[in-house]
Amino acid sequence: MGGVGHLSSCLEDYLETVLVLKQEKKAARMRDIAKHMGVAMSSAHSAIKRLAEAGLVNHRRYESIELTEKGENLAKKILDRHNLLTQLLRDVIGVHAETAEKDACAIEHHVSQETIRRIMEILPPEKNPAEEKTLKNIEPGKSARVVRVRAQSRIRKRMLDMGISPGVVIRVKRMAPLGDPMQISILGYDLSLRKNEAASIIVEPTD
């Protein structure tokens, strides 16, 4: 077995589910876990019990399930591996996002560490959004170069039409008196956009 720890693939899925539910819904409850996994409540119960015995989760009756530190680290590793595989299937192999998700679930427990390492080499993990600067962070009077545009399709198209494309330099002129939107200068003309739109433009400061 090429799993991260020494858990069975089934238990890995449970651990992953707890983490996903915690991220999505703030709390992982037995009912949601069963629903998410598509199993009966009793199966979920016994699985969580075994995770608790392994010291990965804390669970008291009628309360939501908490990950221990050890459990959280392991769950994150499993989730990363899952996301990596999904990305590979979707972006490189070109299958549908849904299929990619499903197949990643099926493969993830049986891939060797070597394969994972190799995938990571050809597919560097996406940059952590916190490290990136967006146009929203640029102060009035300062300039920045566009690295990429992450807006949703409709707004991105509009931005591209208006000249906001990778490599173009933007100067922030001012904020509107109410604090939003902002006025920028690009390709020698002036443009306005809302701050939340600016937040989807990843830039590198030029001065």
Place this chain on the structure above:
Amino acid sequence: MRMGESENGKSRTIKIALAGNPNAGKTTIFNNLTGMHQHVGNYPGVTVEKKEGFLHYKGYDFVIVDLPGIYGLSAHSLDEIVARNYIVEEKPDVVIDVLDASNLERNFYLAVQLLELNVPLILALNMADMAKKKGMKINKERLSALTGVPIVLTVATRQVAMNDLLDAAIKLVESKAVPMRSRIHYGREVDRQIEIVMQFIKRAPEIARLYPPRWLAIKLLEQDAVVIQTISEKPQGKLLLEAAGKSSALLKALFKEDPETLIAERRYGFISGACDEAVTLDYERRHDVSDMIDTILLNRLLGLPIFLALIWLVFRFVFWASAPFERGIEYLFILLGRGVGSLFSPESPARSLIVEGVIGGVGSVLVFIPVIYILFFILSFLEDSGYLARSAFLMDKFMHKIGLHGRSFIPMLLGFGCSLPAIMATRSIEDEKDRLATMLAVPFMSCGARLPIYVLFIGAFFPEHQAGNVLFIIYLVGIAVGIAMAWFLRRFLLKGPTAPFVMELPPYRIPTMKAMLIHVWERGYLYLQKAGTVILAGCVIMWFLSHLPWQSPQIENPNWETTRLERSYAGKLGKAIMPVFHPAGLYDWRLGVGFVGGFFAKEIVVSTLGTLYAVGEGGGEKNPSLRSALQNARKADGSPLYAPLSALAAMIFSLLYIPCISTVAIIRRESNSWRWPAFAVVHTIVTAWVVAVIVFQAGRLLGLG
């Protein structure tokens, strides 16, 4: 042979489509070429305006279509879909792309896409003088060689090189040579995928006939929603889409970037290269006048006060300046009515129909003309000068909170003067859903015609020291309901993503008189042609309602008018609907008749009450006898018909239900459908009733009754 061409050498028709970015001077060129020979309509089924113009030049008949101003052909806004469909489907003989030469790089983005569309193209580099002032020296021949299309340098505001455009169009149509187009290279990988998709396109002849293959391949790689929709309905479409989807995904994986962004990046790369070669900058651009104006008008502290003061001045000026004209028109029509009326016997129904129905109706159409003309003169000044875009910039945060766009503010504000021009002003809102939501919220802003109703009821039922507060509350209710309605519409009925605020702030310019006058003339014409007929019909219907069944006038009976109106259909209708208003504390059937009349124009509410209470001529809102008549009106059991609370309910209802038949007509015209005006009528009446009932019942519970 091209469409419209005739063999015998008589006049030939050349169809030109004018494309270009907003603010590039496209409409100025259109106006210069066609003058007053224009026809304004709508593209079928949508609110986008279609402008066509005609001219005769060197033996050719030109039909020129002014397409909506667009920035690209990616079809994410209605304007772009309309423009693109026109170019692709109607296949004009020549497409002239108007570019702002002083802002060449961005303007070229559309030109590049038109190049790929492989249409007969001419580039008009407009505002060549501005570019020169900026220090730009454009090598026309070089740029023409780089793009493979003819280029004309123009200055539309001074009519420079207008005929050169027409000459170029004739030359392009008459030359049989296939133009050598330069092709943009998107890099090895992208080009290869384009080739692969093109192979699939060639295997599907039904699809290949629809669009130029290379353009279609690029659009499919960009995953253009409209194109995909069209293709998916064709046989073999599925296969093609699958192949294109794979190519698109492959590019995405290779470059870790959307193919769309990738393609745009390469296009800008091509543009920047072409500009480097063909445009030289003589000297560094000096500090821009627009920048200096912006530091004042968009100033953190001064920006908003200046805007609000300016808009307040505009508002006051428009309604102040149009008032004497309105009175003049009213007076003229009274004279006309008397003159024409004297031709008939005073007892004939025909006299009443013509004088009160038709002439009165025409009068009520024309009475809006001064305000529409004056307002649109000022609005087009604000728009052409570049300030209207700034006003949206200033107000966007506030308007965005209620789910609308910064551009919705001015129409909403104008609603306090008159709903009609306010609704017409929603045209500057780009997003269709925002435009409709604003259009339907505007009527809740209390317009001038509703004021007499408040003056009458407040004067009759509230002490003088409360008058101001009550009036203020009524206006606030209108604003609150309008905002709630806009929010509700955007949230539920007109659901959709918020329109992006990625909006150009064009440099300040001094508008040309000609452009403003044409704009005003157009608005006035549209109003008269499209809305005027509906208003007139409404007035005639109202005459029938209030005069039939016909009763011979009894000149000697002073209360004859009262009896007549009471016995008419309108009177019966007013009486019949009154029980509906009982929950709002309203029992006066005369008010019901007033409400029926108010549907045609709110002024009629007061005059109807005047007639029905038989207070004689001049029963205006300040008429003391009408006031005391209302105060002394009694129910069958002797209790008063009105109390302050029910008077408030009456005013609230008058405030909120559809302002007038003209508003209905203009919503019909501006939304290009009967669905929205019908909706407006129903929803304003329901809202008005609900709010009036809530006010009355809540007031009673609080012991205010």
